[in-house]
Structure formats: C-alpha cells, structure tokens
Amino acid sequence: MNFHVLTLFPQMILDGMNTSIMGRAISKGKLSVDAVNIRDFSTNKHMKVDDYTYGGGAGMLMQAAPVCAAYRSVEESIGRKPRVVYLTPQGRVFNQQMAWELAQEDELVFLCGHYEGIDERALEMIVTDYVSIGDYVLTGGELPAMVVMDAVARLVPGVLNNDESAQFESFHDNLLEYPQYTRPEEFEGRKVPPVLLCGDHAKVEAWRLEQSIERTKSSDRICTKSTDRNIRKIQQVRK
C-alpha cells in the first residue's frame, strides 16, 4: 500500500508515520508514505498558497492551482487516477467498514486542508472521497489523515505480526474488546477475575464473549449484527 499525502506540513506526516508498527511496516516494505509539500507547487514568488475568499468573510482559503499541481505530480508518478481522500468535517464519518474498503486499493492519496479550507474547484476536480473522523473541529487535515492511514494500514497483509492480528479475527468482529489482565494476580486489592485462572479454555472464551457483548450493548456504538450468533455460542458452552 502506497500512501501519498498532499499537505502544507509534510514533516508532521513523516514524524507521525515513521514510528512503532507503521514505521516497522515501512521498513519491511509493506507500506510507503510519501508526503508532498503543496507549497512546492506554488508559482507565486513568495510561495504563497492561500488567498482571501470571494464574497468576503473571515479567513484564508487554499488556492486551486498549487493543490491541483501537487495532485498531478502524484498522478504522474503512479501512472493512473487514484482515489483521493479529502479530510474535512463535512465528510462521511469514518468507520471500520470504510477502512476495509480503502485497504483494497494499492495507492491512496490524502488531501489535507488548512486555514478555512480549499477552493471548491480543486475539490471538484480531484477528490473522490470526503471523510471526517468525527463531529468536532480540528485545525487541519493532517491528524485525521494519519488516523485514517493507521486504520487502513493495519488491515494490509503483513503490516501486523501474528500476535497483533490474532485479536481481531473470527466472531469477535463488530464487538468491543473484552477486559484483559497480566501479572500480578492481585494489584492494590483488585483481583484478576477467577474464571481467567481456571484453565478451562471454553469457559474463558465464553466469559470474554459475554464481556464483549455487555460492553458493546452498553455503548451507543457499533452495529452488532453478530450478537445473536455470539449469544448462541455462549449458551452452547454453558450447556
């Protein structure tokens, strides 16, 4: 998977993505992250990329020309038209299904806006997907782009090792994670749930599933179309 990020702050992307699991995946050649500085495509003698909005109002807008030129440099380097994700509070709210869909691509372009946004004509010309990461306002699209890239990258084969990927397999899909414990058995008076020490694997699995379902039900999130199947599974173990 090759990520191309169009941004005024390339260092933020490179620093954020060359760390931990993403950094390891880049070293292994499973991922690449290319940060394209939109300012490099300004034709203004002061390298200006923004201007006042027609019709008035506060704030500056990123101009169409440098944004389109930065995009075209990527299109040229990969030799075809890729999907272009524009990070904006006006977009579709990102979720795991969107992560799976984006993970099917070989190349993804992320467009990060700043100031009050980007000239609508550039968006019409190049953007294929408008994505938000939630209902709150951030100062720019770089953090949202990194959030989306992290969620997509961990679905790319070879990015996670076996231990890291085992925890999101099989019927635990669509459920929140169960609570987990490591040594010691008692910490400041709080004991590990005894079922986890009983050695009965089926019992442990049933308890974890039950905890997952409780957590999912008491949250206002995640579609639980697998819940009925999971409840039957717990009942089977109890029989």
Ligand code: 6GU
């Ligand atoms: Cl994608 N951009 C900005 N600026 N703020 C956000 C966002 C995106 N998603 C949530 N808040």
